[in-house]
Amino acid sequence: MANALYPKLALTNLGKNKSTYFPYMLTSIVCIMTYYIMQSIAMNEGLMEVPGAAIAMTIFFLGTGIIAVFCIALMFYTNSFLIKRRKKELGLYCVLGMEKRHVALVLFFETLFTAIACLELGLLFGVLFSKLLFMALLYLLDFATPLAFSVSVPSLVTPVVLFACIYGATLPTRWSCSTAGRKAKKSQKPPGFSLL
Numbered sequence: 001m002a003n004a005l006y007p008k009l010a011l012t013n014l015g016k017n018k019s020t021y022f023p024y025m026l027t028s029i030v031c032i033m034t035y036y037i038m039q040s041i042a043m044n045e046g047l048m049e050v051p052g053a054a055i056a057m058t059i060f061f062l063g064t065g066i067i068a069v070f071c072i073a074l075m076f077y078t079n080s081f082l083i084k085r086r087k088k089e090l091g092l093y094c095v096l097g098m099e100k101r102h103v104a105l106v107l108f109f110e111t112l113f114t115a116i117a118c119l120e121l122g123l124l125f126g127v128l129f130s131k132l133l134f135m136a137l138l139y140l141l142d143f144a145t146p147l148a149f150s151v152s153v154p155s156l157v158t159p160v161v162l163f164a165c166i167y168g169a170t171l172p173t174r175w176s177c178s179t180a181g182r183k184a185k186k187s188q189k190p191p192g193f194s195l196l
Contacts, residue, residue: 032122
């Protein structure tokens with residue numbers, strides 16, 4: 001019964017903090033979509049039949065690496081911004097008697113639900129926009145024979161693994177609940193008085 005409390009509390013927190021989570025989720029979705037588009041085109045075997053496509057494929061592979069580094073930095077930045085906005089809320093949990101591991105569980109489920117939603121939407125938009133970009137690329141390369149657009153399993157698995165690692169690395173369990181709790185308690189104490 002107690003284990004079911006943490007997922008419910010996480011969903012409640014996500015609903016109450018929509019305005020705070022929106023920039024973070026939007027950033028995640030755009031990063032996942034962009035990375036998938038570059039990855040799917042770079043791993044498309046049909047493009048190797050296009051004259052002069054070797055240079056384009058090399059550019060896409062390099063672009064995939066650059067986007068991955070950029071996504072990691074951007075998601076760490078937005079995650080730190082998100083935690084700063086919720087510092088008082090996390091401190092309140094400690095004042096109410098929740099231990100560090102309990103707060104960590106709530107944050108784990110928040111991160112898990114956010115990751116699932118962002119991965120689903122990011123990959124969905126990525127598949128849609130990658131088809132448009134694929135058609136535009138064939139038009140620019142002026143390839144007479146049309147190539148079939150396909151969604152390969154590796155192009156889906158790679159961003160899932162990458163961003164799952166990013167979400168795991170940004171789990172805010174490293175923030176000390178006790179420190180936040182002490183700050184919240186100090187703010188509730190009346191000012192001291194001394195005759196000296």
